[in-house]
Amino acid sequence: MSAVERIEEEASRWLAMRDTCGMAANDPEFNRWLGADIRHRVAYLKLEAAWQRSERLRELKPVDRAADPDLLKLHRRPWPVAIAATLALLSLAIGTWAYVEFRWERYETPIGGFSRVVLDDGSIIDLNTNSAVRVRLRRVREVHLERGEVRFEVAPDSARPFVVTAAGANVRALGTAFTVRLRAPAQVDVLVSEGRVAIASERVRRSPPLYANEAAVVLPNHVSVTRIEPQLLARRLAWTSGRIVLQGETLAEAIAEFNRYNERQLAFESSIASLRVAGSFNATDPESFAAALASAFQLRIDPSSGEAIVLRSP
Numbered sequence: 001m002s003a004v005e006r007i008e009e010e011a012s013r014w015l016a017m018r019d020t021c022g023m024a025a026n027d028p029e030f031n032r033w034l035g036a037d038i039r040h041r042v043a044y045l046k047l048e049a050a051w052q053r054s055e056r057l058r059e060l061k062p063v064d065r066a067a068d069p070d071l072l073k074l075h076r077r078p079w080p081v082a083i084a085a086t087l088a089l090l091s092l093a094i095g096t097w098a099y100v101e102f103r104w105e106r107y108e109t110p111i112g113g114f115s116r117v118v119l120d121d122g123s124i125i126d127l128n129t130n131s132a133v134r135v136r137l138r139r140v141r142e143v144h145l146e147r148g149e150v151r152f153e154v155a156p157d158s159a160r161p162f163v164v165t166a167a168g169a170n171v172r173a174l175g176t177a178f179t180v181r182l183r184a185p186a187q188v189d190v191l192v193s194e195g196r197v198a199i200a201s202e203r204v205r206r207s208p209p210l211y212a213n214e215a216a217v218v219l220p221n222h223v224s225v226t227r228i229e230p231q232l233l234a235r236r237l238a239w240t241s242g243r244i245v246l247q248g249e250t251l252a253e254a255i256a257e258f259n260r261y262n263e264r265q266l267a268f269e270s271s272i273a274s275l276r277v278a279g280s281f282n283a284t285d286p287e288s289f290a291a292a293l294a295s296a297f298q299l300r301i302d303p304s305s306g307e308a309i310v311l312r313s314p
Contacts, residue, residue, distance in 0.1 A: 003168075003202060004039075011043040015051060037205045038170050038198065042163055045139050108132035109148070112261050112284045114242065122155035123162065128181075128239050129261045129283070145188075149181035151240060154195075168202040169218040174209070179237065188218040191228075191236060199223055244283045251275040251293070251311075262286045268311040272299065 014030055034041050109115045109127045117125040121137055131148025135141075141157070143150075145166035154162045154173040162173040164180050169188040171180055176195025183189050190199060196211045199218055207223040210216050213233055216225045228236075235245040244261070246254050252273040255266045261283040275297055281289050290309045294301055302310040 007037070007039050007043045008047075011040065011047050014044060015047050038161075038163065038172050038200050041161070042140050042142070042170075049139050104134040104136045104144075106132065106134050108146075111263055114239075119155075121157060121160070124153040126151040126240055145180055145182050147182055149179065149239070151177070151179045151237070153177045167218075168220055170200045171218075172198040172200075174198060176212075178210075186220055190216045190218060191233070193233060193237065238280070239283060242283055243280050245280045246277045248276050248278055251277055258283070258286055258289055265308050266290060266311070267305070267308045269313055271313050272297070272311065 010033070014033065018030075034044060107115060107117050107125065107127060109129060109131050111130045113127075113129060115127045117127070117135075119125065119135065119137060119141075121141060123141070125133065125135070125143070127133065128149040128151075131150055132146040133150055134144045134146065137160075139160055141160050141162040143152070143162075143164045145164060150164075152162075152164065152173065154176055156175050164171040164173075166180055166182045166188045167184075167186055171178070171188075171190055174196045176197055177193045178195075178197050179189075179191040179193070181189040181191075190197065190210060192210050192212050192214055194212050196209045198209055199207050199216060201207075201218050201220055201223060203221040204223050207216075208225065210225060213228055213230060214225055215228050215236075216223055235247065238245040244254075244257055246257075249257075250273060251268060254277040255268060258281075259265050264286055266286050266289070277293070279292065281292070286309055290301055290311060293299055293311060298314050300312045300314060302312055
């Protein structure tokens with residue numbers, strides 16, 4: 001059983017206990033479970049919303065006569081049977097309203113593309129090159145980052161948490177602007193420009209909040225946080241205006257960044273990989289970037305390299 005499946009099963013059991021046994025909402029054990037991991041609260045709120053909607057079925061009746069109460073009556077059953085019945089009703093409710101109430105909206109960009117999306121709640125999503133997200137706005141505002149890099153400006157709404165998930169990590173906005181990048185299958189980079197966020201991963205249930213001008217690398221079993229200078233923050237957000245800003249990166253690092261944005265790839269000889277590059281460049285103009293490098297370092301652009309732009313030593 002996966003971690004997600006386990007959490008959903010636990011959420012179902014807590015909801016069943018609240019419904020069948022009259023457990024109070026302020027039960028200490030329930031609240032400890034709810035606060036132990038942000039994924040617990042998300043799963044529980046989703047199931048609770050579906051259950052509340054299923055209760056509306058009991059209010060339906062034929063136009064011309066009263067409904068037989070036995071058809072819609074919920075009987076109290078012994079504990080194991082009650083759990084099974086509750087879970088069955090939850091499954092039915094989720095399936096019935098899945099398209100209307102829980103559908104996801106998907107947004108994506110191609111290589112070299114940029115897109116700004118304004119959500120129904122007023123939040124703004126900026127998608128960088130070759131990025132994709134799925135969004136669902138209900139009692140929990142959920143965003144799943146499938147690939148790439150996205151910047152969020154979250155509209156305040158204390159009643160509806162805003163949670164971004166990527167590679168097993170959960171980033172919860174606390175009234176803020178932040179960027180999330182899926183850098184590798186198990187690595188997520190988070191950068192906060194305003195406000196603060198709370199971060200959790202598969203094995204790190206809680207980590208210190210991340211504040212403005214801080215960045216984090218989130219791994220399944222570790223979250224590392226660093227302070228960054230405003231100038232570096234501006235450089236890392238230059239993509240929102242279509243630029244790549246370099247300040248002493250190696251040629252290898254600079255070309256790797258350019259290749260994120262372009263179908264036509266840049267390549268280089270290993271002997272020049274350590275050259276240091278600085279400047280502001282159009283992210284989707286690799287030809288001009290190569291020409292600038294050739295001029296600055298007296299490099300050659302191989303005319304026989306086909307589709308790629310290959311830089312060679314003099």
